[in-house]
Amino acid sequence: MGSKTSSDRELAPKVLFFLFIMFVSSNPVSSATTCAEVLLFLTPCGPYAKGLASLPPNEVCCSYVNGFGNIVSYNSDGLKVFCKCYRDAAPSAGFKADLTQRVITDCGNDINLPTDPKIDCNR
Numbered sequence: 741m742g743s744k745t746s747s748d749r750e751l752a753p754k755v756l757f758f759l760f761i762m763f764v765s766s767n768p769v770s771s772a773t774t775c776a777e778v779l780l781f782l783t784p785c786g787p788y789a790k791g792l793a794s795l796p797p798n799e800v801c802c803s804y805v806n807g808f809g810n811i812v813s814y815n816s817d818g819l820k821v822f823c824k825c826y827r828d829a830a831p832s833a834g835f836k837a838d839l840t841q842r843v844i845t846d847c848g849n850d851i852n853l854p855t856d857p858k859i860d861c862n863r
Contacts, residue, residue: 778825781808782835789830789840802847809844809851823854823861831857 785801787793797805812818830840837855844853854861 775821775825775829777808777811778822779829781805782826782830782833782840785840785843786833786835788843789836790834791836791839795839795842796846797843801843802849805844805847805849809849812853813851819854820861823859826853826855827857827859827861830855 781804782789784804785797788795788797788801808822812822826835826840830837837857840855841853844851
């Protein structure tokens with residue numbers, strides 16, 4: 741008792757991520773785009789944006805990137821929501837700003853999402 745197996749160590753971050761999604765989805769920043777949508781976008785692209793998988797990203801990741809790109813391009817508050825959620829959650833989850841932007845570009849999307857963790861999201 742008290743010893744952690746490798747499956748426990750692998751499961752813990754997933755449980756925390758799920759709880760975080762549940763929290764932010766109950767606290768929408770905008771009626772059209774929520775933090776939960778931002779995190780949903782980030783999930784399949786995580787290995788690429790964290791540097792754990794080689795680029796270019798796979799089709800699943802790119803479908804999320806392009807779908808999310810459509811959401812924020814038609815919603816003026818979408819970029820602010822992305823900015824705040826990414827700034828607050830992504831660095832602690834291991835996402836790297838330069839790799840996140842590269843994933844977006846490699847997926848053929850020209851949206852310029854604010855991925856700098858020091859950015860002022862209110863501008």
